[in-house]
C-alpha cells in the first residue's frame with residue numbers, strides 16, 4: 001500500500017521465528033490437551049508463571065514468587081483489573097507526556113487522574129509530593145515517550161515517597177526494557193522495593209508480537225490477596241494455546257535467542273536512522289539519544305505546527321506520531337520546534353534514506 005512506518009507501536013515481524021513458534025505450538029497441543037480442554041488457572045498456567053518469574057529475576061532483578069504473577073491479554077486489561085480492586089477511589093498520578101491509553105482508561109473508570117510534569121530525571125518529585133496521589137504510574141526503564149532512563153537517585157526518592165503513608169503504590173510499567181543498546185540495564189524499581197509498594201508490569205508485545213496479547217503483572221502479597229478476593233470469578237483472558245506455546249518457546253531457548261537477535265537488529269537500524277537524520281537535518285534536528293527501546297524522540301526546527309506536519313505526513317503516506325499524542329493535559333509547545341516519536345522497528349534498512357528525505361520535505 002506504499003505506506004512507510006515510523007510507528008513506535010510495532011515490532012519487526014519479518015524477523016519473527018514462526019517455524020520455531022509452530023514447533024512449540026505442536027508441543028503445547030501434544031502435551032497439554034487436558035488443560036486446553038478446561039478452564040486454566042485464572043492467573044495463567046503455573047508452569048509459565050514459573051518461567052516468567054525466572055526470566056524477570058535474571059533480566060530485571062524482579063524478586064517474586066510465581067503465585068504473585070497475573071498474566072492477562074494486554075497491559076491495559078491488567079491495569080483495569082488491578083484498579084477495579086481499589087476501594088475508595090485512590091488519587092492517581094502519571095507522567096505527562098505519558099501513555100494516553102492508560103490516562104483515558106483510568107479517567108473512564110472515574111478515577112481522579114493527575115498528570116505530572118517530568119524533569120531531567122523523570123517524573124518530577126515536587127509534583128509527586130504535592131499531587132496527594134496514592135497510585136503513581138511510572139516508566140522508569142525508558143520513560144514513555146521521551147525515553148529518559150530514571151536514575152537510581154530518583155528511584156530511591158519514589159520508594160521513600162511510597163512508604164510515607166500506608167496506602168501508596170507505584171505501578172512500574174517496564175514495557176520495552178528488554179532492549180538496551182551499549183548501556184546495560186538498570187535493575188527494576190521493584191528490585192529496590194523493600195516495602196511491597198511496587199506493582200510491576202511487563203509485556204511480550206515488544207519482544208514477540210503486539211498481536212500475541214500476552215502481558216503480566218507482579219502483585220505484592222497483600223495486593224494479591226485483595227485481587228484474588230475481588231476477582232474470585234474472573235477467568236484468565238489470554239489464549240491458553242498461546243500461553244503454553246510461549247512456555248515452550250521460552251524453555252527451548254528460542255526466546256533468549258530471539259531477543260539477542262532483535263537487540264542487534266534494532267541497534268543497527270537505530271544507529272543508521274540517527275546517522276541519516278543528522279546528516280540530512282544537520283543542526284535542525286536534536287535527537288534524544290537514549291540507547292534503548294524501539295523508538296526515540298527527535299526535535300526538529302520548524303515553524304509549522306503539529307496539525308500541518310501530521311497532515312503532510314499522512315499525504316506522504318508516512319506513519320509517524322508527534323508529541324501531541326502523549327500530552328495529557330499540559331499542551332506545551334516550544335516556539336519554532338516540534339517533537340516527533342521515531343519508531344524504528346518496522347522500517348527496512350534500505351528504506352531509511354528515502355524515509356529521511358520524505359521526513360525532510362514534510363517538515364521543511
Ligand SMILES: Cc1ncc(COP(=O)(O)O)c(CN[C@H](CF)CCC(=O)O)c1O
Nearest residue numbers: 008009074075076099144173175203205215
Ligand atoms: C507505555 C506502554 N506500556 C505498555 C505497553 C504494552 O501494552 P500491551 O501490548 O497491552 O502489553 C505499551 C505498548 N504501546 C502500545 C503499542 F506500542 C500503544 C502505544 C500508543 O498508544 O502510543 C506502552 O506504550
